[in-house]
Amino acid sequence: MKALIRLAGVAALFVLSGCGDDVGKVSLGLFTTKDVIIEARRDPMIPGVTCHISRVEANLDFADPSDMGIACRQTGPILPGDLANIDKSPKGEVVFKASLSILFKSLKVRRIYDADNQTLIYLSYSTKETDGSHKHSLSTVPLYGTQAWQTSGSANGQPASN
Numbered sequence: 001m002k003a004l005i006r007l008a009g010v011a012a013l014f015v016l017s018g019c020g021d022d023v024g025k026v027s028l029g030l031f032t033t034k035d036v037i038i039e040a041r042r043d044p045m046i047p048g049v050t051c052h053i054s055r056v057e058a059n060l061d062f063a064d065p066s067d068m069g070i071a072c073r074q075t076g077p078i079l080p081g082d083l084a085n086i087d088k089s090p091k092g093e094v095v096f097k098a099s100l101s102i103l104f105k106s107l108k109v110r111r112i113y114d115a116d117n118q119t120l121i122y123l124s125y126s127t128k129e130t131d132g133s134h135k136h137s138l139s140t141v142p143l144y145g146t147q148a149w150q151t152s153g154s155a156n157g158q159p160a161s162n
Contacts (some may be wrong), residue, residue: 005091007101008089013014020051021039021040021041022037022038022039023038023039023040023052023056024036024037024038025037025038026038034056034057035056035057036054036055036056036093037054037055037057038052038053038059039052039054039055040052041053041095041096041109042075043072043084043095043111043120043122044095045082045085045095045111046078046082046083046086046111046120047076047082047085048074048075048076048077048078048079048082048144048146049072049074049076049122049125049141050052050073051070051071051072051096051109051122051139052070052071052072053068053069053070053096053107053109053124054066054068054069054070055067055069055107056068059075059132065082067135068107068124068125068126068135068136069124070109070122070123070124070135070137070138071139072120072139072140072141073141074124074141074146077146078131078141078143078146078147078148078158079146079147079148080147080148080150081113081141082148083113083148086088086111086113086135087111087113088115090112091110091112092110092111092112092113092121092123092161093111093122094108094109094110095109095110095111096109097109100158105126105127106126106127107125107126108124108125108126108127109122109123110122110123110125110143111133114140117142118142118143118144118149119140119141119142120140120141120142120143121138121139121140122138122139122141123136123137123138124136124137124138124139
């Protein structure tokens with residue numbers, strides 16, 4: 001029975017591992033089944049931003065560890081219209097989500113807009129519905145130098161000063 005459950009877990013990992021945009025995979029050692037996976041994900045609402053997310057994939061295990069890293073950069077134009085439709089609340093919005101196990105664990109990336117500093121914040125974290133996780137990583141994309149940058153006063157909805 002235990003072997004059957006492990007086989008189902010391995011099959012689920014193979015199915016889930018095909019869902020990402022992997023750009024790199026590095027083994028953590030000759031005698032381990034753990035790899036560091038690096039994925040590239042574009043923000044669906046702001047296509048000028050690409051995030052590279054690294055995480056540990058524990059092959060032949062039911063759950064991947066919660067360790068991850070994130071680096072987001074401007075890789076194309078960021079336009080004022082891109083910002084118009086994003087959630088600007090303090091909690092922001094989830095822009096990426098991936099399952100890390102068959103046991104209700106997932107990796108999430110949340111975008112938060114810092115209007116005062118005109119910066120997009122990307123927070124990666126793992127959730128487990130039963131007890132959560134404290135592990136997270138943060139990356140920022142400043143709007144300075146982009147078409148979405150607003151001069152003093154205009155970031156808060158007021159017209160730009162000339």
